[in-house]
Amino acid sequence: MIDSFINYLEFEKRSSAHTVLAYKKDLEQAAEFVSISFEISALEFCTHTELRAWIIDLVEQGLSATTVNRKLATLRSYYKFLMRSKVISMDPTYKLKSLKTPKKLPEFVQEESISSVLSEEVYSDTFEGQRDKMIMEFLYLTGVRLSELIGLKWKDINLIEDQVKVLGKRQKERIIPITKSLKQNILLYQKVFQERFSKLDGNSYFIVSNKGEQSYPMMIYRIVRQYLDLFAQNTRRSPHLLRHTFATHLLNKGADLNAVKDLLGHANLAATQVYTHNTMEKLKAVFEQAHPKA
Template sequence: MIDSFINYLTYEKKASAHTVTAYRHDLEQFQEFVTISFEKQSIEDVGHSEIRAWVIDLVDEGRSSTTVNRKIATLRSFYKFLLRSRLIKKDPTYKLKSLKNPKKLPEFVQESAIESVLEEAVYEATFEGQRDKMIMEFLYQTGVRLSELIGLKWSDLNLIEGSVRVLGKRKKERIIPITSALKRNILSYQKVFEERFLKANQSDYFIVSNQGKQSYPMLVYRTVKQYLDLFAQTSSRSPHILRHTFATHLLNKGADLNAVKDLLGHANLAATQVYTHNSLEKLKAVFEQAHPKA
């Protein structure tokens, strides 16, 4: 039934490839656990006690509460699917509780550091160098997700209107404005792109490998880490930290929370509000430094 559930996620729910892969991995891991621990060949037949035993085993292995909760969410989705399909009569995850997550503010790169990354770092005049520069600039100046950047095509860019069309989670489309500076940099990147691959066709992917094929996550990860290592003091060096940085810097400059929510493609305001904590910390620091009674 795992394959049926994966097909449901892929074709009906339109889940991203990353989500589908994660769900399949979780379910196969759970299948292996119940087979070894309880000699059950089918995870459709398990009950609450077996699921709880797996959760305890994950905690004993030292898995973070975030990871465990994601796996719990996978099981809940899977058994709800089986229940709707009338393949089981009772949901074994009904009484299952998620672990408490310690509150952690998203990290972001300081303005001075990101300015150094974009202005002082040496990007070679080659296609590879200019592509790397575009990756850094585009992630920071638009706040797009890694998967959204990889999926962009030249046809998604509207340099006349100064905007980019992004296909986000659950195939939800949004329009993000691009600055005149980013527009100029895109045109520069387009020039080296066309020198390398003859022409930037509308059907071509925007960020590509050295062979002109659609980029892959590790290429972007390596690029971001390489340049953040030079200037940033954050513990994280992933592409997602540039998304955090985009949101935090906008809010620090007084951007409307709802506008930032739309730019990020969040489904609800709660997901965006986490960035206001970073802004609040900045206000507290200013207050403590400037107020005579602080």
């Protein structure tokens, strides 16, 4: 039944390849554990007791609470699928409780640092330099996800209406406005792109390797780390950090929470509200500094 569930995720829910792979690995690990420990041939024959034993084993291995909770979420999704498919009549995960995790505020890059990261003198005039600058700018000025940037094509960018069409999670499209400065830099990047690869059509990928091939996650990670290392003091230096920075800076400047939610492509406000904590900390600091009774 694991294969059926994976097919459901991939073709019906249209989950990302990363999500599908993670779910598959989690379920295979769980199946291996109950097979070795309890001689149970498949997860659909498990009870609360065996699944709880697996969770305890994960904790004893030293896995973080966040990782264990993610694996538990995989189990819950799988057993809901089995319930809907009428393979089982009772969900064995209903008594399993998530582990407590410390609340972490999303990190973001300070405005002064991001200005330095995006300054002209940091990047060379070569194709590679202008492409790297475009990666940093696009991630910060649109808030797109890594996968969305990798999948972006030139035809998705509308410089007449100053907007970009992004294909997000579960194949959901959204439109993000392009700022004047970003538009100007896209035109400069377009010029060096054409000089490097002779022609450009709508189906060409927007961000490509030095050989003109579609970019890939490790390439983007490497480029982002390279430039953030120059100025940012953050513990994590990843493409997602620039997405966090995009959202936090917008909210710090008074942007409407619902508007930020739509720009980020979040399904609900709960995912966006985490960024308001950073804004609240800033408001508290202002209050304590300025209010006579603080």
